[in-house]
Amino acid sequence: MREVAVIGSGMTHCKSRWLSKTYLELAQLATKNAIEDAGIDVSDLDGGVAGIYNDIFEFMAIPESPLQGIVGLANKGFSRVTSGGATGIYTMYNAYNWVASGMHDVVLVLGVEKALDCYDFEAESPTPAVVQTIAYSWDPWFERQIGNHASSSYAQVIAAYRDEHDGDLTEEASAKVVELLCQQAQNNPYAQRLGEAVSAEQVLDSRYVIDQIRILETCVYTEGACALIFASKKGLARLAGKMKQEPIWITGAACANEPYFVGKDPKRHKVLHRIQSDEIVAREALKQARLTVDDIQVMELHDAFVPQLMITLAEMGVVPLGRANDLVNEGIIMPGGKLLLNPCGGLVFSGHFVGGSNMMSTWSIMREMKDRDLEHGLVHGTGASLSMFGGAMIFERRR
Amino acid sequence: MVIPEAMLPPARIERVKGNFGEEVLLRNDAMFTAYRHSAGELSAFFFALADEGRIIANVCPSCGVVNCPPYQQRCPECNFTDMEQIEIKDVGVMAATPVITIFPPARFKGDAPFGTGYVFIECGDSKTADTALPLRVRTTQGMLRRGIFKRDTPIKIVFKDERQGEITDIFAVSQAELTREQIAKSPLLESDLEWNMPKEPEFEETEESKMAFSKILFRFQALALKVSKSKAAQKDLANWTRRVEVKSGGFFFLLNINDGKMSAGYEEPDRETDLILALEDPNDFLPYLERGAALTNLILSGKLWVSSSELETITRLDRLPRSLRKDGV
Numbered sequence: 001m002r003e004v005a006v007i008g009s010g011m012t013h014c015k016s017r018w019l020s021k022t023y024l025e026l027a028q029l030a031t032k033n034a035i036e037d038a039g040i041d042v043s044d045l046d047g048g049v050a051g052i053y054n055d056i057f058e059f060m061a062i063p064e065s066p067l068q069g070i071v072g073l074a075n076k077g078f079s080r081v082t083s084g085g086a087t088g089i090y091t092m093y094n095a096y097n098w099v100a101s102g103m104h105d106v107v108l109v110l111g112v113e114k115a116l117d118c119y120d121f122e123a124e125s126p127t128p129a130v131v132q133t134i135a136y137s138w139d140p141w142f143e144r145q146i147g148n149h150a151s152s153s154y155a156q157v158i159a160a161y162r163d164e165h166d167g168d169l170t171e172e173a174s175a176k177v178v179e180l181l182c183q184q185a186q187n188n189p190y191a192q193r194l195g196e197a198v199s200a201e202q203v204l205d206s207r208y209v210i211d212q213i214r215i216l217e218t219c220v221y222t223e224g225a226c227a228l229i230f231a232s233k234k235g236l237a238r239l240a241g242k243m244k245q246e247p248i249w250i251t252g253a254a255c256a257n258e259p260y261f262v263g264k265d266p267k268r269h270k271v272l273h274r275i276q277s278d279e280i281v282a283r284e285a286l287k288q289a290r291l292t293v294d295d296i297q298v299m300e301l302h303d304a305f306v307p308q309l310m311i312t313l314a315e316m317g318v319v320p321l322g323r324a325n326d327l328v329n330e331g332i333i334m335p336g337g338k339l340l341l342n343p344c345g346g347l348v349f350s351g352h353f354v355g356g357s358n359m360m361s362t363w364s365i366m367r368e369m370k371d372r373d374l375e376h377g378l379v380h381g382t383g384a385s386l387s388m389f390g391g392a393m394i395f396e397r398r399r
Numbered sequence: 400m401v402i403p404e405a406m407l408p409p410a411r412i413e414r415v416k417g418n419f420g421e422e423v424l425l426r427n428d429a430m431f432t433a434y435r436h437s438a439g440e441l442s443a444f445f446f447a448l449a450d451e452g453r454i455i456a457n458v459c460p461s462c463g464v465v466n467c468p469p470y471q472q473r474c475p476e477c478n479f480t481d482m483e484q485i486e487i488k489d490v491g492v493m494a495a496t497p498v499i500t501i502f503p504p505a506r507f508k509g510d511a512p513f514g515t516g517y518v519f520i521e522c523g524d525s526k527t528a529d530t531a532l533p534l535r536v537r538t539t540q541g542m543l544r545r546g547i548f549k550r551d552t553p554i555k556i557v558f559k560d561e562r563q564g565e566i567t568d569i570f571a572v573s574q575a576e577l578t579r580e581q582i583a584k585s586p587l588l589e590s591d592l593e594w595n596m597p598k599e600p601e602f603e604e605t606e607e608s609k610m611a612f613s614k615i616l617f618r619f620q621a622l623a624l625k626v627s628k629s630k631a632a633q634k635d636l637a638n639w640t641r642r643v644e645v646k647s648g649g650f651f652f653l654l655n656i657n658d659g660k661m662s663a664g665y666e667e668p669d670r671e672t673d674l675i676l677a678l679e680d681p682n683d684f685l686p687y688l689e690r691g692a693a694l695t696n697l698i699l700s701g702k703l704w705v706s707s708s709e710l711e712t713i714t715r716l717d718r719l720p721r722s723l724r725k726d727g728v
Contacts, residue, residue, distance in 0.1 A: 019425070020417035056430055120505045121427075122405040132504035141441050142468055142533045145566045146515050147507040152498050156516070160495035163550040205686060207693030207717045211499040211545060214693075261470055262494060262517045263530035268464075268476055272495045272517065272531075 001100040005236065005247035006395070008038025008229040009363040014192040014351030017116040017126075018223040023058055024070055027112040030225035030356070031071040038229045039244030040106070042072035045229075048108030049098065050080045051091030053354035056133045057115045071110060071227075084137055085150075085304055085383020087111070088358025089255065089391030092379075095230050096253045096393070105235030111356020112225035130221050138385055139260070150304070153386050155212040158307045160272035162212075165322035171214075173328040174306045175203035178216055178348065180334060181303070185345020188364065192222050192351035217306040222351030226359035248366050252285030252394035260385060270386050275308070277390030278315035278382060289394040291376060293317045296394075298368050298377040299339060300361030303346040308387060312380065313341075316392075343368050357381070362395075369397045401433070406505065438564070443484065444469050445564035452558050452586030454489055454520060454569075456528055457482035467520050467528040487528060489556040489585055490574070491520035494531040497548050501695055501710065511710050514543045518554055518571050535570040541597040542708045544701050547573055558586040599646075600704050602679045608648035611681040616652045618688040619645070619663035622719065626661045631722035633659035641712045644672040647681045656712065675706035691720025 010033025012026050021029070027050075035042055048071060050064045060066075064080035071078075077098075083090035088111045095109040118129035135149035143153075162169055182198040185191040198216055206216040231239065236247060256277045263269025266276055286292060293316055303309035310324040318339060319326045327333045333341040344350045344364035347357050358381040365377040377395040408427040417423040438445055447453045456467035459474035459482050467487060473479040497516025500507070507513065517531035536554070538547050548554075554571040562568035572592070574582055581587055602608070626632040636659050643654040645663075653672070655662045678684070683702050686692030694713050697703035705713070 015418065018418060019415065019423050020419055020421065059428070059430060119408070119427075120406065121408050122403065123505065123508065128503070128505035128508060131502070132506055135504040135506075140436060141438060141445075142470075142566050146533055146535050147500060147503060147510060147513055148515050148533065149500070149504045151502070152500050152515055155498040156495065159498055160550070163495050201690075205690060205692035207501070207695040207714075208699060209502040211501070211699055215502075261466070261468075261530050262533070263466075264519075265464075265529060269530055 002102055002232045002234075004096050004099045004230055004232060004250045006228055006250065006362065006366060007231050007236070007239070007243055007247050008034045008040070008245055009359070009366055010034030010037050010227045011190045011360060011363055012225045013190050014222045014224040014353060014360075016192060016221060016223070018114070023052075023063065023112050023114045023225070024066055026223065026225035027067050027110055028070045030112065030227040031108060031110060034108070034227035034229050037245060039242050040229065040239055041242075044106050044239060044242075045073060045076070045108050046104035046106050047077035047098065048073050048110060049091050049095040050078065051082070051087040051111035051355035051359070052080055053082055053084065053087040053113055054133060056136065057113055057118065059117060067110070071108060073108065077104070083383065084389050085302065085354060086358070086381040086389040086391050087355045087383065088361075089302070089379070089381025089393070090389070091355070092228070092358060092362065092393060093253055093255050093391055096250055099230050099232050099235070102232075105232045105238060107230045109228040109230055109359060110225065111227070111353070111359040113353040113355040114223045115221045115353070116223060127221070143385065148385075151210045151213055151218065154305045154308050155210045157272060157275060157311065157387055158212045158305070161311050164273040165324075168322050169307055169310055169324045171204060172200070173325045174217055174310060175200035176328045177306050177310065177333070178203045181306070181342055181346045181349050184343050185349030188344045188350050190224075190360075191345050191349055192220055193345070193349045196349070213305050213307065217348070219304050219347035219352040222353040224351060224353040224356065226356040226363055228359050228362055246370065246397070248369060249396045249398060250393055251396045252288035252291075252392070254281040254284035254288070255391040256280040256284070257384070257390070258386075258388035260388065262386070270388055272386070275311055275315050275382065275387045275390070277388060278312045278380065279317075281380070281390045281392040282316035282378070285378070285392040285394045289376075289396065291394065296376050296378045297340060297374040298343065298365055298372070299341050299380070300344065300365045300377070301342060301346070301380045302358060302361070302382045303342060303348050304352070304382065304387070306348060308382070309342075309346070312382065340368065340372070340374075358391075362393075365395055369395065375399075440472055441469070442564075447486075448558070448568045449562040449564035454487050454556065455484055456487045456520070456522060458485050465522045465528040466530045467522070467532050468530070470530075485522070487520050487522040489520070489587070490582065491518045491527055491554055491556070493517070493548050493550055493552045493554060493571075494519050495550045497536045499543050499545070499699065501714075512543055512708070514548070516548060516571070520556070533566070535567060537570050537572055539572065539576050539592050539594055542698065542705055545699055546701070555582055555587055557592065558588055560588050560590050597704075599675065599706065600677055600679070602648045602677070604649035608681060609650060612647055612650040615681045615684050615688070616663060616665070618684070619652070619654060622688060623661040623663050625723050625728045626719060629723050629726040629728040631726050632719050632728070635715050635718040635722050636661060639711070639715055641673045643674045643676060643712060646675060646677040647679065656715070674709065674712055677704040678702055687720075691724075693717045
């Protein structure tokens, strides 16, 4: 396998509704920004991989087809990835393999999503329609018929974790993490919730959207796009003299999906109180990078829901399972703590444009590693029913 | 109809303001695909539910794993050995604390709050299936709230009287709510259960509660005045009419919601109210009235008793504080 570097990134602003832009325009804008950031020309791209979670959000089947020419990849390889909430990290994983395998040297990694064009004409609000659209990701014979959906699915994992670890993952600790993410988002010029101030007390006062999860602990529905440029060493040599950015190297990449059906045996079923996929991908990616979790200075983790984020951190070994409260109480992820967590504000405050959220996390981690002179970072994605899809990548800055 | 008429978009194209103040075109549309959706090999499971009031599972003759629901016909762990169909019991335990949905997908708007969870169903002496059946969980005691179900709570599967062959033909009820005879009956039908709304709680009348209650009424009146000054708050209450009786310790007042307007007062009810909210300590309303803490959370915690399972009024009231902040009222 060849080494792969990220040499550029481009964001659009994250908005709850981009009335002024279609997903075509968002995709092109992010691609243009990434090309400019890298300092290369669009003709330098050998191909691309696009992450678009949901055809229904884009109001089009095969929504990647009009993007081909728009992002400058006419008559080149361009593949679309969709893997639930983990679409972003899976898109990056595929693009990584395109480069690492030797097939291509410079590859566009694009993530884009609309969402709020869906509309519930009865409720006169888009939100129930968005929730319903995501709920179509559950099987039509069992889960969907009883009314399960994204929040209930994650809440079930959180409830089961709290069953297993009595007293851990308190609402107070989760509220403090929300407050932290809100403060950090103020440093992200693209964040959807830039300018908001949310205190832990406000979180605890906010209503439950489902038992276990309050509305201020959830990510927001977002429209936006992010693009990255992946390149091999050969690609870097080809682009020598043009590149504007210091390359950040991907030294570990792993994906793992747990089984769909719930049961008792973690080897063959989804076990409710675990997010095993997070444990597996972190372990595997760190092993490839020859690091331990303690070597990671900055993480951008997929926070669909803040209590899930805390479980993910425990699954990755930042704290033991059952000790998620320590993340806050021991100050591990708090300002001045040993781990910088979701400096962009996470998906809760920056926004969750599903196909590209994990690319946004990568944009953020590259910025932080350069600005703060950090050596090792980790980006993670999760998704699908009961948080069963997982992916992680390790990033390294070589000085 | 599969799609309620109210959810169908009227044909319309309009011009609205975009993110930069420019005009953009907005067209009502739908991604319309109807289905005659096959249950295929899963049909046997649904036929057993609908026609016989039985639950079937698949067992692997090689490793003995029992799958309910019977989602696969061959065991991947045993090199795809054919699995065999067996009948299992209609009792089991919760795999974990089930969750209560407050804000549902569009299709289930009228159902909230509702509970969903996973059940390990008994399939032999002291043995439960290796996989868990996703089910609705219900209580015979009014609105579903925390504490009724937990991990390992023993449950009974209840069959609807009219069944068509879908997973919602059955649901789980805590065995603690059933008699020994009901637990033993198989199949236990929905009509075999007493679906009582819990009796309205009675709270002691004290001078303290009287004082507190007056203070609460005053604050609800102040809230109503603020609503009259906030377009966003009026929108929260638009197209909604409810007469809500708020009660505590022998005292009551009426909260009137009428298409964007709200009022609160000691008015005698001249007709039946739509909803009763009762709580022991009127001061429990203060976090809502003072800083916008959600009323929904009071219900989930069991502190606020509600006379019906309709949550829409509470949800709309919960939106008001944020709307008032938004409008600077």
